[in-house]
Amino acid sequence: MQSLPVDLLIEVLLGLYLGLLTGIVPAFVAGSLGFLVRYFTGVTLPGFGVVVLALSIASVQGGLLGLVEPTIAQSPRLLVAVLVVLMLALYAHNQGDKLGAELPRRLSFTRLRQRTLSADVVELVGSVGQVTVRPTGEIRNMEGYPPLSATLRQTLKSGSWRLPADLPLSELESRLEERLRTDHDLADVDVAIDEQGRATITAAPPSGSLSRRVAAGQRAVSIATLVPTGLGRGDEVTVRTGERSIAGTVVSARTDIDDEHARAPVPDDPPAELATDGGADVESEIHTAKPTAATAGGPGRVTVSVARRDVKAVLEADSPRLVVRSRGTSREFEAFALVKREGYAVRRITVGTSDAADESADLEDPPSTGTVSVLAVRRQGSETGGRSNGWVFGPGIERRLEPDDEAFLAGPDDAIEAFAEAIAR
CATH class of the missing domain: 3.30.70.1450 (Regulator of K+ conductance, C-terminal domain)
Known part of the structure; x- marks a missing residue:
């Protein structure tokens, strides 16, 4: 009389074992069939059909495994095994049906390449959607190039860039790479942006950036002069040295005002009038502020790319003057x-x-x-x-x-x- 609970527990455990052993194949077939029927026809396979199919496959498999014996067929373990097989088949069918309903009907490599941002990160500015892209993780060094300096690495890590939100991720990555090359003179950069607007950046430090901006057959000459406000890299200028006017292209410019701004210490505590309403941290905005590519104007030094025959005339000039030439209207x-x-x-x-x-x-x-x-x-x-x-x-x-x-x-x-x-x- 005392061995009845032990015998029943053994029968239940054996039933679970037999059910798991014979229920794997019916569950796989039921899940696959449910997915295919829902994906291609949009109709859910009836549960009664799944039960009949699972029992049929389990009985055939049980016969092949030698499980259909008089001792097993007359024991409670068979009932437990059948229940396990049915539960596995119904669960697999439910998951396959759900996958068939959620998977896109038309999936192509073009759609995969043209992935877009998640709607949660899009900010509406008027009627135009924008996204603020920020780096995630550490800024990685690009293989084959020297490592990034600590200052440049920190600048990239704390940076943020606003881009149009209606572009695919591949286009956003290309635009951010071009902006990083322009702003930081990077020798090479690779950016990967996910649906949440987080960028993984792999960059190489500047290498010979000045020489790469000087065309063949020309020389870069630095002069101390009065720099026009807004002068930037790539502007076409004329250097007037007495009676001569020498055409050139600006490759870099720096003024005394720019140097003062660069040396200005960052305040430890933001002033009271700059207190925010809880949307952003003022201190983080001050640290991440970047100067524009154009100069502030005033006395300074400009590096101009001129023809090789004009180098001597520019260097010998006592007080050269700089005149910006018009490029015309876009x-x-x-x-x-x-x-x-x-x-x-x-x-x-x-x-x-x-x-x-x-x-x-x-x-x-x-x-x-x-x-x-x-x-x-x-x-x-x-x-x-x-x-x-x-x-x-x-x-x-x-x-x-x-x-x-x-x-x-x-x-x-x-x-x-x-x-x-x-x-x-």
Whole structure:
């Protein structure tokens, strides 16, 4: 009489063992079948069918394993094993059905490359979304280059950069790399940004940055003169030395005011009038403030790239004067201003992925009452060499928009709105 609980416990443990042994294959089949049916048809496989399928597979497997014996079939362990098999099969089916419902129907390498930011990190400034990208972890050294200095490493680690939030992550990474090269004269940099706007930076310190900005056949000459306010690297200038005027390009500039700002100590405690409302720390903003690339103006020194034959004349001048030459107006901004002046709007759209969007996206018959002009189209394919930033300007009326194409449209607001709704379905 006292051995009954012990015998029952042994039967339960043996039933659990047999159930786990024979339930692995039915659970795998039920989970796979539930995922495939839900993913391709959108219908959930009935639970009764899962039970029948699992029992059938378990009985066949049990027969192959020699588990169907009179002693086992008449013992309580068989009931426990059947319950374990059914629970495993139903759980696997539920997980497979859930995965089939959540997995995107159309998954391509283009979509993977064009991952975008999470909506939680996007900040709306007016009607434009922006994101503040900050580095995460340590700033890594790039293999094959000398290590970064402690000052430059700390500057990069404490930095933050505001970028447009409507761009894919690959484009954000390219823009941040270009900005870091420009601001810090890095020899090379590699940036990886995740969906939360956190950047992993691998950088190489500046190496011969001045010589790389001097063109072949020219020499860099430093002169002490009155520096115009706003002078920056790349400006075209004329050095006047008495009766001669020598053309050159600014490769670096520094004024006494810039040096004073660089030597100014950072206050330990922020002044009372700069107290924040809880949104940001004033001290961190003071530490992370960076001077602009343009000079403040005043007495200083400028390094100018001039022709080799003009080096002696510049060095022998007693009081050279610096005159900035005009580069002209940006034609891109002029063209955009003319479009806005005529009452037209410029909008960036993405063509939908449905068949209806492909049928209605003919450039020669826009689905609107006004005239819509397609200024540029970006497409993944042979025309752009597989690059994500290849734009085709002025595509022409013989070109049709295809799913996932990005395009810039120009025209009346109502016409663009109707056109965008038609091709985005």
